[in-house]
Amino acid sequence: AEIAKIKEQAGDKAGALTIKRTPGTFNKLIQGGDAIYASSWRCSLGFNVRTSSGAEYFLTAGHCTDGAGTWWSNSGHSTVLGSTAGSSFPGNDYGIVRYTNTSVSKPGTAGGVDITRAATPSVGTTVIRDGSTTGTHSGRVTALNATVNYGGGDIVGGLIQTTVCAEPGDSGGPLYGSNGTAYGLTSGGSGNCSSGGTTFFQPVTEALNAYGVSVY
Template sequence: MRFTRSRSRLLAAAVGLGLAATAMATPAVAAPAETGASAKALAAAYAAVDSAVSRSALSGIAWYTDEATGKVVVTADSTVPASALGTLTRTVGADADAITIKRAKGEFKPFLGPGDAIHGAGTRCSLGFNVRSGGTHYFLTAGHCAEDVGTWYTNAGQTTRIGPTVKSSFPGNDYALVRYANDSLSHQGGYSVGDARVGQRVTRDGSSTGAHSGRVEALDVSVRYRGSGTVRGMIQTDICAESGDSGGPLYAGSTALGITSGGSGDCSSGGTTFYQPVREAVNAYDVNLY
């Protein structure tokens, strides 16, 4: 099996309501746009939400600061009862006016499942981006995929070895580094590292559902997955994904942006997905895309 960019690329590897500006009586002078809470109030609201979620048993929830609207956007998946959101709002207290509550279909969870891509310990995930350090070649995938996988294979029968998991980080982050130890496998490159922008058109690829495109909704998002841990600094998009797509690449053209972490929904009804920024992973492991 050749690990090339041509193999679906993967083997080559959230808004509150802004208030409009109003015209004043003085000629040629307009009032500045209201942008919601002040920076200090916004920071306090974010800290209050973060603390409330961390101290509770609440999961299936994501939150980030939307500086454009002056709101902290809290997105709850379908498993979070309305009563729990009410409790969260009351716990936040006076800072609740700086919060916008949204709902997402399905359940926020790390994507993981059986199938046909990179295999290990009875699970399947997707290869993200190829990287190297000196003359040694590796690839990046999701950290939650690699927690219990010592060795990866190209097939479910585990007859063609790729190589070992060298390092992994989850929760908090969601990235892992796997070393190529099979000289018969090619590992072409073709990407450079970049940073995602809100509104940017992007594509993600995965071994379950292939390539799907959409837009970046938010940056620096914190997510507490159901039945798992909290990850921070994530990219949020409106692109669908399903189990087994974890670890796959998020990119814009030849610019590598993220590694698929988790989300909700599916590619029939749509969903919300979260990605580990690639730049953080390559910096953590002192490797380079090529």
């Protein structure tokens, strides 16, 4: 099957900022798997991360941050999240965005699971993926260090291959374990969540090391 980059033009699907109910107040929050919008496309937030000094960022796919400056939490571009601070694609497929919005809550969760550490999964590991198009799906790791040619000279190596489905707009979203371990960022794949497919993920440890940030 043809491999397609999972980046979708904004506006195809409504993407509202997640609202969390807390006693007495409403807090806006954004976590792994939520929709993020560039000027003309939608992707998914991977993991909220921070530096040792407490500076706040989030990770997503490099093919999402490639060519993107400002990121918003809604398709109407009224709530700014931050600006791209780094991008690595092709070769790798990760990027980092520095939060400029101090009023939005940034929990260290992905799909509601508290992320406490990062690691590389083994073949056979059961994994969960969350994304702004298809929500939460699970599967297992089938290979490590896979190389994918997305066409147009966009070749990415060192990827985690899985049986988890994904669709356009899920790009950049988190791959993690139910035990709270961060594994990867959605890169691309083939198929869909109706018939199934094969998907590839950028190992998150490489991105964390490259930018000197940690999950929390």
